[in-house]
Amino acid sequence: MKNFIFHSPTKFVFGKDTENEVGDLLNSYGAKKVLIHYGTGSIKRSGLFDRVVESLNKSNVDFVELGGVVPNPRDDLVYDGIKLCKKENVDFVLAVGGGSAIDSAKAIAAGAKYDGDFWDFYDKKAEIKSALKIGVILTIPAAGSEGSASAVITNTDGMLKRGLYSPHYRPTFSIINPELTYTLPSYQTSAGVVDMMGHIFERYFTNSENTLFVDRLAEGALLSIIEAGKKLIDEPTNYESRSVICWAGTIAHNGFFGVGRQEDWSSHRLEHELSALLDVTHGAGLAVIYPAYMKYTLDNHVKRYKRLAEKVFKIVSKGKTDKEVAEAGIEALEAFYKSINMPIRFSGLNASEKDIPKLVNKLEENVGKSFGHFEKLTLNDARKIYELACQ
Amino acid sequence: MKNFIFHSPTKFVFGKDTENEVGDLLNSYGAKKVLIHYGTGSIKRSGLFDRVVESLNKSNVDFVELGGVVPNPRDDLVYDGIKLCKKENVDFVLAVGGGSAIDSAKAIAAGAKYDGDFWDFYDKKAEIKSALKIGVILTIPAAGSEGSASAVITNTDGMLKRGLYSPHYRPTFSIINPELTYTLPSYQTSAGVVDMMGHIFERYFTNSENTLFVDRLAEGALLSIIEAGKKLIDEPTNYESRSVICWAGTIAHNGFFGVGRQEDWSSHRLEHELSALLDVTHGAGLAVIYPAYMKYTLDNHVKRYKRLAEKVFKIVSKGKTDKEVAEAGIEALEAFYKSINMPIRFSGLNASEKDIPKLVNKLEENVGKSFGHFEKLTLNDARKIYELACQ
Numbered sequence: 001m002k003n004f005i006f007h008s009p010t011k012f013v014f015g016k017d018t019e020n021e022v023g024d025l026l027n028s029y030g031a032k033k034v035l036i037h038y039g040t041g042s043i044k045r046s047g048l049f050d051r052v053v054e055s056l057n058k059s060n061v062d063f064v065e066l067g068g069v070v071p072n073p074r075d076d077l078v079y080d081g082i083k084l085c086k087k088e089n090v091d092f093v094l095a096v097g098g099g100s101a102i103d104s105a106k107a108i109a110a111g112a113k114y115d116g117d118f119w120d121f122y123d124k125k126a127e128i129k130s131a132l133k134i135g136v137i138l139t140i141p142a143a144g145s146e147g148s149a150s151a152v153i154t155n156t157d158g159m160l161k162r163g164l165y166s167p168h169y170r171p172t173f174s175i176i177n178p179e180l181t182y183t184l185p186s187y188q189t190s191a192g193v194v195d196m197m198g199h200i201f202e203r204y205f206t207n208s209e210n211t212l213f214v215d216r217l218a219e220g221a222l223l224s225i226i227e228a229g230k231k232l233i234d235e236p237t238n239y240e241s242r243s244v245i246c247w248a249g250t251i252a253h254n255g256f257f258g259v260g261r262q263e264d265w266s267s268h269r270l271e272h273e274l275s276a277l278l279d280v281t282h283g284a285g286l287a288v289i290y291p292a293y294m295k296y297t298l299d300n301h302v303k304r305y306k307r308l309a310e311k312v313f314k315i316v317s318k319g320k321t322d323k324e325v326a327e328a329g330i331e332a333l334e335a336f337y338k339s340i341n342m343p344i345r346f347s348g349l350n351a352s353e354k355d356i357p358k359l360v361n362k363l364e365e366n367v368g369k370s371f372g373h374f375e376k377l378t379l380n381d382a383r384k385i386y387e388l389a390c391q
Numbered sequence: 392m393k394n395f396i397f398h399s400p401t402k403f404v405f406g407k408d409t410e411n412e413v414g415d416l417l418n419s420y421g422a423k424k425v426l427i428h429y430g431t432g433s434i435k436r437s438g439l440f441d442r443v444v445e446s447l448n449k450s451n452v453d454f455v456e457l458g459g460v461v462p463n464p465r466d467d468l469v470y471d472g473i474k475l476c477k478k479e480n481v482d483f484v485l486a487v488g489g490g491s492a493i494d495s496a497k498a499i500a501a502g503a504k505y506d507g508d509f510w511d512f513y514d515k516k517a518e519i520k521s522a523l524k525i526g527v528i529l530t531i532p533a534a535g536s537e538g539s540a541s542a543v544i545t546n547t548d549g550m551l552k553r554g555l556y557s558p559h560y561r562p563t564f565s566i567i568n569p570e571l572t573y574t575l576p577s578y579q580t581s582a583g584v585v586d587m588m589g590h591i592f593e594r595y596f597t598n599s600e601n602t603l604f605v606d607r608l609a610e611g612a613l614l615s616i617i618e619a620g621k622k623l624i625d626e627p628t629n630y631e632s633r634s635v636i637c638w639a640g641t642i643a644h645n646g647f648f649g650v651g652r653q654e655d656w657s658s659h660r661l662e663h664e665l666s667a668l669l670d671v672t673h674g675a676g677l678a679v680i681y682p683a684y685m686k687y688t689l690d691n692h693v694k695r696y697k698r699l700a701e702k703v704f705k706i707v708s709k710g711k712t713d714k715e716v717a718e719a720g721i722e723a724l725e726a727f728y729k730s731i732n733m734p735i736r737f738s739g740l741n742a743s744e745k746d747i748p749k750l751v752n753k754l755e756e757n758v759g760k761s762f763g764h765f766e767k768l769t770l771n772d773a774r775k776i777y778e779l780a781c782q
Contacts, residue, residue: 001405001406001569001631001634001635001638002406003405003406003407003409004403004405004406005402005403005404005405006402006403006405007400007401007402007403008399008400009399009400009402010398011396011397011398011400012395012396012397012398013396014392014394014395014396014397014650014651015392015393015394015395016394018394178392210631210634212615212635213611213612213615213634213635213638213639216611216612216614216615217608217611217612219611220604220607220608220610220611221604221607221608223607224603224604224607240392240601243392243601243604243651244392244604247392247604247650247651248604259405259638260405260634260638
């Protein structure tokens with residue numbers, strides 16, 4: 001195992017009706033005035049917003065609100081949120097939603113304690129020194145932002161989609177009630193499944209040695225996510241499957257599966273350009289990228305992909321070469337994505353080969369000439385992976 | 392999954408040479424004066440104490456020291472530590488050692504912020520409202536106290552060994568360098584292996600439903616602990632096996648494997664009386680208790696023990712009844728304990744049937760007439776389990 005620091009201080013409050021504890025929780029952390037930050041209004045239609053407000057009122061916690069977060073959250077709303085927090089002396093940002101609302105809330109929390117332009121953090125011109133406290137009520141299990149120290153924001157001036165890591169981005173608490181996810185459209189549920197599996201893949205795809213201990217935990221998690229993902233296609237209100245997806249999605253991205261090893265993140269880089277430029281759902285984009293990435297890098301990583309095939313996709317290796325086992329695993333991954341109605345090629349994203357040049361250009365702008373750890377990739381490699389994802 | 396709260400805020404700093412970061416870490420948390428709390432001097436002989444002092448000096452962190460912690464740490468030293476902290480205005484307690492030093496440090500940290508007798512907390516006469524910050528440099532992987540919210544102290548007036556849970560008992564940071572454990576006597580290493588497996592068993596032995604997700608993670612951890620435990624018998628300086636034991640021991644007891652389910656803890660209760668009355672090493676005592684506990688409760692829990700047998704001990708079920716598979720698993724557990732030179736009967740602890748009446752009496756004093764969740768046990772059940780552990 002490589003040396004590591006693991007620090008996941010977030011208090012996770014998990015289970016039925018837990019959203020009603022939000023006022024008490026905010027009180028316990030001394031919150032006086034909260035910004036409730038959310039998406040396009042489904043939390044109002046579902047009654048969740050009212051329950052949150054009732055809990056805050058009971059606990060005498062004052063609040064202001066800002067809705068309107070869109071998938072691939074944008075800088076313009078972050079600026080609005082920062083302005084509002086400063087004007088209203090907000091001391092706690094409460095995201096109610098999925099990864100987009102949470103990431104937007106994180107950027108607001110950091111920007112509200114900074115005199116300059118918050119994009120400085122994303123441009124590496126400044127470092128986050130402090131932030132407002134962040135709380136979460138999760139409604140979409142996918143991004144893992146409820147337990148992570150990162151937030152991805154898209155700068156609409158140039159459509160730059162960039163991620164940033166900061167210890168200040170760790171939520172103080174995250175409330176996770178699987179029932180709140182019952183009404184998610186099936187497409188969103190499946191995209192979430194792909195996303196959280198991806199967060200494990202990015203850590204599983206490593207050249208570090210002696211990773212067996214965490215590998216085994218990761219494989220157990222992947223198996224459970226796949227089972228639950230399949231079940232939710234027909235039974236969207238299966239509490240146990242929703243629970244697995246919610247908790248797995250959280251620990252898939254709080255760092256737990258990354259200890260002691262080098263992580264990769266190439267596929268996320270490749271996908272970010274898809275969602276930034278073509279506004280596709282991140283998880284759907286990943287379902288297209290992973291198989292192409294794995295096929296392209298197969299020859300150098302037969303052993304790792306073979307293990308994944310055997311342990312997670314239960315490929316029987318008898319009578320097959322190692323490479324054939326690994327290939328069968330990639331096929332099984334594609335079949336799984338298809339079984340949960342995810343696209344596995346560009347065409348399923350309404351994208352085509354014609355989009356590749358601009359994807360590669362944007363990638364260069366964001367990551368430079370090369371990227372990745374599991375396999376060091378050039379922009380030419382990136383182009384070829386995008387091409388494979390079209391075929 | 393049952394509703395749960397998971398909150399493990401400790402910063403884990405893991406790997407080679409990490410003990411040299413202790414001064415910087417203490418500084419980052421604003422420590423001014425530290426109590427270095429340790430055992431019977433091996434950290435002085437090994438040079439670890441000097442390295443810690445050097446790091447503190449570099450970071451201008453003042454300190455006092457208190458050694459002398461013994462296995463099954465006792466209240467008298469806790470009183471000494473509290474007195475010293477109050478006199479010297481200590482603001483941070485740094486435990487350098489294993490579970491005993493850490494537990495003793497935790498009790499000191501709570502007592503130093505309390506005007507009454509710290510045993511009030513253990514007598515349930517008072518609740519811990521605050522504590523000094525606690526840091527750890529781990530030298531014995533076993534108890535998991537470096538990541539847990541509990542501490543077990545023995546009251547020498549009556550030899551009451553009692554555990555206590557408090558959020559204030561979570562260390563602020565824990566430094567874990569597997570190399571520091573190279574010189575542990577083989578018996579201590581093996582006892583630690585039994586102990587951390589026990590922390591997983593207490594959570595794995597549950598009647599809660601829909602626990603498959605965490606079960607799989609637990610089984611992966613158990614497999615890795617068993618492999619590493621065996622390897623360390625012949626290769627005590629195998630860094631990778633030491634790493635597995637160190638990290639597994641930490642997450643085995645920080646709550647991770649207990650989410651969403653009812654936990655048991657009967658076997659720990661049964662063992663505590665052994666180590667309190669007969670001063671046996673906790674892990675060795677557990678190696679004697681678990682097989683007896685499992686045999687005694689087998690008929691009601693065939694399914695759970697069968698799963699353990701298949702997944703962790705790779706028992707092939709073909710041609711066997713479920714009960715036979717479960718029994719084979721218990722035999723395999725005993726064989727594993729023996730293979731790492733642990734006792735599996737009272738005789739191996741220099742104990743005998745004659746000790747049972749006083750063990751049962753003490754148990755009654757500590758837990759009352761019944762205990763346990765996986766199987767509700769009476770004092771008569773306890774007697775029978777102790778008897779089974781003699782045969």
